[in-house]
Amino acid sequence: MAIGAWILIALMCVFWCEVESKYMVYNTTSKIAPGKLNVHLVAHTHDDVGWLKTVDQYYVGSNNSIQGACVQNVLDSIVPALLADKNRKFIYVEQAFFQRWWRDQSEAVQETVKQLINSGQLELINGGMCMHDEAATHYIDMIDQTTLGHRFIKSEFNVTPRIGWQIDPFGHSAVQAYLLSAEVGFDSLFFARIDYQDRAKRKDEKSLEVVWRGSKSLGSSSQIFAGVFPENYDPPSNFNYEVNDDSPIVQDNMELFDYNVPERVNEFVAAALSQANITRTNHVMWTMGTDFKYQYAHTWFRQMDKFIHYVNQDGRVNALYSTPSIYTDAKYATNKAWPLKTDDYFPYADRINAYWTGYFTSRPALKGYVRTMSSYYLAARQLEFFKGRSKVGPNTDSLADALAIAQHHDAVSGTSKQHVADDYAKRLSIGYEETAKVVESSLASMTRSSSKADSGSPVTEFHQCLLLNISYCPPSEVDLSNGKNLVVVVYNPLGWKREDVIRIPVIDENVIVKDSGGKEIESQLLPLQNASLAIRNYYSVAYLGKFPSATPKYWLAFSASAPPIGFNTYFISRGKRPVIATASKSHVVYSSEEKRSDVIEVGPGDVKLVYSKNQGKLIRYINSRTMVKESVRQSYSFYSGDDGSVDEQASGAYIFRPNHTYHTRSDGQASFTVLRGPLLDEVHQRINSWIYQITRVYKGKEYAEFEFTVGPIPIDDGIGKEVVTQISTHMKTNKTFYTDSSGRDFIERIRDYRKDWNLELNQPVAGNYYPIDLGLYIKDDSKELSVLVDRSVGGASIKDGQLELMLHRRLLHDDNRGVAEALNETVCVQNKCSGLTIVGKYYLRIDPLGEAAKWRRSFGQEIYSPFLLAFTEQDGDEWANSRILSFSGMDPSYVLPDNVAMITLQELDDGKVLLRLAHLYEIGEDKDLSVMASVQVKKVFAHKKINEVTEMSLSANQGRAEMEKKRLVWKVEGSSGESPKVVRGGPVDPSILVVELAPMEIRTFVIEFH
């Protein structure tokens, strides 16, 4: 007989033998208990709208080898879990998923879900299509994607989300707080990711929860109660209950071994007290969930049921099913005052040497594409409105959807896997294709004069040139030798009249441009560089699958103008160009003086750029009108990305972790060429084999435009590179610079310094980077130097007098934040891949101190909304004779004030129109324009008769008045009860319909026409 562990004294028999089993009913009825510490259990799932998998793959649960995640499971399983106990609650956030799911459900399930939403068991919060990023997103996109989600929720469930829930984005913008939270009517905003040093101090001071005033201009009128979670958005450790999670379950069956109720209750109470220790009031929130959890919701609720039952039986603390709304109301009910927070939570570091400032630039092509589509979507909705929206399509809906999804914090942020980034691009492409049809048919219809004879003529086929960035525009690359005219319709989506130089590729140098009056206008030919042609050909094959059929030789440039929210028409035809205007065949022209000296001056207008010929470098910026003159150097450098070999923290998609800085060195093929012309001068600089720059100075414009071509970034040395451009001056900027918040308010940044805590900085470069959506500037006691960008990038001022932008990143290591890919974008032709090349622009201007905002704001709006060009060919003068050549959507006598932009004009499903007007200036930004503005709505809609104008919340899901009435008024620590008075536009008199806008105010209206 052998010996085993067979005589363990049967202590368990106390339970085992005596207890009769019966069905257990847990008491989950607990509400807030006033005298106790209340632990608000908030059941939630965080469902990325694309990251390691595409949004559709996440929804249906495919591609699980990459990540086990299926949102269908979550939503399917939450319904019976909530029905099983009416005390249980759940919040759902991402409408992109929710809408997919909703469409799949039976009417019975839809009815059930409506009841669950009505009863508050299921609460839709945040409510945008995605949980958008806050660094790489433009505020217009944030508004649009939030509106899309909020209006769906309103129309389907008659509900307005109360809570901002930005738990995962990598830092938090002021715009998120004041615009996308306060202005959409949220009562609070919650998130998880702030700097680890900031967090430590806030835990210490119990200031994780604050009143956040994100806008200097709107102050307390747009403040929000904002809570940072103590660690992350997971449950306290050991309280995770997804299927197969390894947190200890509550084993309360005395018939089985491992009964552990006392231990688990103790651990619950300990975790609650620990959190109470860093939290004001006797309410703490536990975020019971994390990424893609609740695939089988039952597993979570079973354990939470038990905790609520046994913890409350224990009585030391009070556990309850809650939501952020209930939690917010409980906080509010305490009537406490909260610390004040201003500005934003950028940049974000989650530990030493780990600044999440790389993603400000990651995937610059995607970022550029998103920005282009954002602008296009704005313009297209205007045109859709003019023609009348078609529900069955084509319409702008699929672009709206694609753009909304692209705002996700792993989409435009550049932190998804490559195949997912491709999916975002594909969706944008599909959205564009359909929207282009809307644009083209709208223009076709708008150019057709009802009074003229052509009403029976065939529908015009307009074409557009999305790929002008790679010099590819088949509609303009046409042979005009047979008497054809190329008709160019130039649409201006801005509310102001506007003039701009247009460039299109042409195959023939014998072309002339005429305006809508038939008068030839000045134009300029610029030779198409071989470098540009090489990119054009390579990318055509790579992305269109074909080699371009024609080969243009020139860019044809001419100055076009268009009325506000309207179009103008130009004609390009074969013709002999005046000899003078084309300068010379050589295109490289130095004045005789310049031939002798090293210095050459470029620019046909007031702004001159002065170069050193020998160095091939910019040395000075001069504006002869404003008398500004500044020594300026502009150069390219790269940081070599850390490979993680020291502390496992490589530079990657999220994190910027440089380990050296290198100036780009000439590879012996550097070149420097100046092209001059009547409209613009160009300076071509071949910096090295993978950086090419064209600097343009336009006659009528007071700025310099830098077009860079960066890539393929070489990696054959095994080193990832993060390419920056640096602009250096002698300005004494005292460590201070200014960057925009999501394209809107400018925030003061001080190098190596944070306002909220004593910064310990180990990354002097990465830790000083900020997200740039509109631009950044520095100033000294006499000047401001501003740089504006064409897409979101990272930017900084690493030295006094200097600004830099990170333009492109190619890295060879993953940075350990989950994406599990190196950020190494390539483009492939026939399985041969090379690094992605980026073509982009930024704009530089130096103004006298205090005079720069006008350019930043007005020209910033022009960058966002360039002319929309449409092309068609017509024989002879037929078009000019039979068509409408010019149009403004507004009263011909009317333009919007200089400080107001129309950021939304959109026909809604119900035929009403959504109008959003944005004051572009902050308080004190400009002496003339930082004032109350007025818009005459009747003149905006001169062609229509207005029945009713209703002011709405920013996301247009509720009346503004109703929203304001509900708004919670939070107290701020250290201030008297009264908040400082903020000026805002007054109510709109329905008879005169004039909308006032105070600085930085955005007002949203739904307009019903007769």
Next chain:
Amino acid sequence: MAIGAWILIALMCVFWCEVESKYMVYNTTSKIAPGKLNVHLVAHTHDDVGWLKTVDQYYVGSNNSIQGACVQNVLDSIVPALLADKNRKFIYVEQAFFQRWWRDQSEAVQETVKQLINSGQLELINGGMCMHDEAATHYIDMIDQTTLGHRFIKSEFNVTPRIGWQIDPFGHSAVQAYLLSAEVGFDSLFFARIDYQDRAKRKDEKSLEVVWRGSKSLGSSSQIFAGVFPENYDPPSNFNYEVNDDSPIVQDNMELFDYNVPERVNEFVAAALSQANITRTNHVMWTMGTDFKYQYAHTWFRQMDKFIHYVNQDGRVNALYSTPSIYTDAKYATNKAWPLKTDDYFPYADRINAYWTGYFTSRPALKGYVRTMSSYYLAARQLEFFKGRSKVGPNTDSLADALAIAQHHDAVSGTSKQHVADDYAKRLSIGYEETAKVVESSLASMTRSSSKADSGSPVTEFHQCLLLNISYCPPSEVDLSNGKNLVVVVYNPLGWKREDVIRIPVIDENVIVKDSGGKEIESQLLPLQNASLAIRNYYSVAYLGKFPSATPKYWLAFSASAPPIGFNTYFISRGKRPVIATASKSHVVYSSEEKRSDVIEVGPGDVKLVYSKNQGKLIRYINSRTMVKESVRQSYSFYSGDDGSVDEQASGAYIFRPNHTYHTRSDGQASFTVLRGPLLDEVHQRINSWIYQITRVYKGKEYAEFEFTVGPIPIDDGIGKEVVTQISTHMKTNKTFYTDSSGRDFIERIRDYRKDWNLELNQPVAGNYYPIDLGLYIKDDSKELSVLVDRSVGGASIKDGQLELMLHRRLLHDDNRGVAEALNETVCVQNKCSGLTIVGKYYLRIDPLGEAAKWRRSFGQEIYSPFLLAFTEQDGDEWANSRILSFSGMDPSYVLPDNVAMITLQELDDGKVLLRLAHLYEIGEDKDLSVMASVQVKKVFAHKKINEVTEMSLSANQGRAEMEKKRLVWKVEGSSGESPKVVRGGPVDPSILVVELAPMEIRTFVIEFH
């Protein structure tokens, strides 16, 4: 503007833009389609009753860091999944889990589940508490654990399982086929694990599905339709749908990307056709599930719904929700004849060099404990019946439950993790503790004479000695100097009168033994060896937590007898022992002749063992009665376990993979000692520092008993060892030997050969190992050499004339079959651990050819059911004068026939009694005993009046007649329609109540008493 992948031509728009979403209803109504290939989708989960986690941990889903598994989730989620569509079906197997879950449910859920079971949507199959092992399990345990499950199912749901579902055990026994399948009324038996070479041939010949006749004796009367799965019990690859599984889902939403219905349908059809290629008839079964799957059942059914819908829409094959019952009926309906299979499916290899023959011996202590408890449970139920069962306890239920769980194919098999093995032992210990109370109170009551004066005397406290194997028996280690008597009640659970030598430790040499008549009887003292005391002390501390208080000096041996199913009483008291009987103080006695020669002869009776003194080794076996004489060597060796360095196949818990054989070498401390006495002689051999052997020859018994102490197996050389004992003779056995099937039928084994295919053998040792539960034997033309064992082990005949048993294994590597632990059992005292020591026995006998079965069968039954001893102390002769000293449960004049054992006598919950009688002999095994036997039931229950006797199926869940009426009669290929006639016992005449039993027949009755 940058360049992205933004112009991918929007082919998807064909779907995206045109399809209006609506709720999809899948057509899952399909039944069998006669003209098509039918793919039976059988949704199942395989829930190990303990393996990497304990049964309770698996049930509640704790300890998920080891394995994500929660059976509660499975059963919770299956209910709504089945309710959602009445075409869906599910099978559930393991009653240990199902009963835990059932107890936890509300009445409403119980009612729902009853309906699901009634409708056939939820089918309980196999139906035992666990899916028992088939190698290390004894048939009595298999019957008991199956009965426990089947009777629960019958009483709760009025259902009898139709299908055997042994999908995971590592090889399959004949007993499983004919007893635990055919005799419980199953219509078919399915499993997955057979030798890879056998499988290949069967696929080739389409003979995976057979009619299996497991018993030579019962032949076609106990045959079963048996199907082997083509690969394993998973779905075809790429059809796994657990939450987070990465098989491609069916993406049928045309609004989303990755629509893949055609691809998935094609893959389904291809997999079905591939299986049809190796399967007879147009029915194939897909096992849709695997270990612990369906934690969120919805995920599987969602995909199966889609497959059934789209595959049937496609039409090439017919997919349907099915169960093994439906599949079996479909197979039966084809009226085809099937290949015949006899014998069993051992040993199992899943690839080259991977014979699963290690587990036959793995965890020998646990195997021994299970066998001891099995026997104890049998005896205890008899005693419980005699006293009358108590529902509220103590009763034998918890031992029943623990034993049932211990039969699981990762429990007694020795293939669980260590902590789980400990859990099995703990459960047995708890069960034993309670059952011991039943035994003790029953004996107390049975020994109390109602007619005598002691009815008012205090209740007797009996004690038992479970740990006699480590020489630990506090009740017998008492000081009898004050006139106390030690009362020893000897209970005999067998149906025959029986005499056996008992040994108990005593502290004093001055003790004598008296029988129930007060007459002193012969006894013998044997000194307790230091080696034994060391083990006693170490293991007492390790498992009882205390050092023994007394130190016995001797074993007191005496010969006890007891009536059938009854007891006898012996008294031990202080007294002067006759000098002659104690031999001499030295205990080592050689005759004068022996002193001169090298040869010495041991054995007080007819059997003599002859040793060489110089070699210290057995050289000859002689039986002077039968004149059998055979040269015999007995030795110890070990195989060094392969470390997996060559082909990643180490020797481990499952797999026996030797890479060398070593004879145990003397370490210079070998010793050889002979002790002689009137009752038995002992030969003590210290083989080396970790192997000690005592060989015993008893006066009245014609066999040799080998008690081995093996361990701690040294591993300081870094080599795992698998210790075997070898018995070698000159018998010409022509590669042939015989091993039992689960303790019952003997099956002929031929070395290096399989009947069913041409064996390619790369493992000449491991590939010839078979499971031994009762024993094994060899024979030549005049003799049979038999070895019987005290627990399940692995055994083989590696050379002609030789037998070997693997006794213990200690290994240092995992063998890559999932348990992820090396089989390295240790025992720890104060955190110092050493290898586990095993004490066990085997028995050897040589008979003239044809005369050996009697010993194997009758003595085999005695090994299984040793005397049950109970001790109490009494003053003087009080006990003898006032108590009942002898008892038989049967009519005093009656004993069971020599060829019949009563394997179950048990009072059921409802007061009826379960009686199982087993004929112990196969056809032709013994000239006298392989004949029809008769049992007079009235005499068995001489003390009761029988009302009704109902013959039942083996698992007592249905009337036998009803079962036989339903039985499907399968055709066998190549035989005429008529199956050969098999003789079985006839019907039981209710008036005379005589039960006939044909060879190997087991008959089960439920008896109702007046």
